[in-house]
Amino acid sequence: MSQLRTRFAPSPTGYLHIGGLRTALYSYLYAKKNNGKFILRIEDTDRGRYVEGAVEVIYKTLHETGLNYDEGPDVGGDYGPYIQSERANEYMKYALQLVESGDAYYCFCDEERLASLPAVNGARRYDKHCLSLSAEEVKQRLARGDKFVIRQNMPTEGSTTYHDAVYGDITVENSELEDQILIKSDGMPTYNFANVIDDHLMGINCVMRGTEYLSSTPKYNLLYDAFGWERPMYIHMPPIMKDAQHKLSKRNGDASYEDLIAKGFLKDAIINYIALLGWSPKDDSEKMSFDELIEKFDVSGINKSPSIFDPLKLAWLNSLYIKEMTPEAFAEYASKWIDKCYLKNFDKALVCKLIQGRIETFAEIEDKLRFLVQFDDFDVALYDNQKQKTNADTAREVLPAVRDKFEKLTEWNNASLYAALLELVGELGVKNGKVLWPARIALTGLAATPGGASEIAELLGREETLRRLDKSICNLQ
């Protein structure tokens, strides 16, 4: 068999949604796994839907996620142009070839007539009205400048079967197939037509796309047959759902790739997660690098039923990727979120050290660090802790001593602070918690913090630490 060529053919409608990204991912993985080529083609035959800048978003996202295509509008290739609107003159030629062979025909029906067609089985169906027009009549109307479309002439009997790599054999009765429009009245090809022509012209021998095409694929195959072209292999994949009933879509306000990035998810985690939505490797691997994905990817692992997008599991994977970042990489990536917290005098490296292992998404940073710049009066009930045997009364006794120890320190770092705290524990002859708990509470006013008393004191610095202790001690009186 000749070299495998897959393609991702999005239409530039403004963003790249998660489902589209996954389609691109699988296509890419499958191509790479088989030493094939992955091609990007922009399907912009609908002039009305064109969105400014949408193409760039597609390029950017694909490159950013590592889904580098071998051929495409911005990288070139031997089968260009890779933007359908730039190949506009190609399609009519092929449509006319089909008219010639009787596999397609001119149709002059207007909207009104179409709308008056009776519904069959709950849906309107074109009645092949114009198929019976004589060649002479067609010629006249064309010469007269009548608006027309070109329709595919579907067989009315028999059935068409094809093989899908994940769903198996799919058979559809030809009578179910409508005479779909190939060339629109504006002269542009419909997606269905341009798709087939371009796939063939670009040597695409493997078509990967969502299941929404599962039942219309026979129409495409009939086109391949009419031209005498070899049909490609098909790999349809199930949709990604928001919940059991609804597909994930930007229109419903669901997260797009950009949204997820903005919410603090790492691209590697996103790719890893969506690879797992609808596909699973032979072993039980969950966290996989891009290279491992290529290595393990296999069509037989693609699932048949829709899968629901689970932000919780994505977050879990994301936390795994966050933990393995180097401190430097983490600091750099996190800086944009840390900056939102208006931290001025705090050691960023120290801050990062405390939060890196404690967040699942970068968006949580703001909440986690708020206590650094905000220290309000708090309920002394926070000093209550059954397990540590502490309460406001014990805090009242311990805190002044803590303050005293801290003030005498010549070195201000976690080790010395912690040592000072333990020293006090020794002197008082109590459990660690009896000192550590109230100290942390007094410094933050929070039941849970991203660090222990000494770590937080180190971060706060001598001055702020003493100030907070004084304030808390005062509030206990």
Next chain:
RNA sequence: GGCUCCAUAGUCUAGCGGUCCAGGACGUUGGCCUCUCACGCCGAUAACAUGGGUUCGAGUCCCAUUGGAGUCACCA
């Protein structure tokens, strides 16, 4: 509504006739660890949609029912 497809825990999934009183993961939860939280570690939790077949034997094959998805555009 017609047609096509799908159906294992709350979610993602393994399973391709016996090795499954169903395995992994997220979540939830108990515990350990611990300067709180988090991490980590150990344990628990919960599923073969229903009903018929086929078979010595069915989560695995067939049929029906139910449920769900997709599709039926001069949108892609």
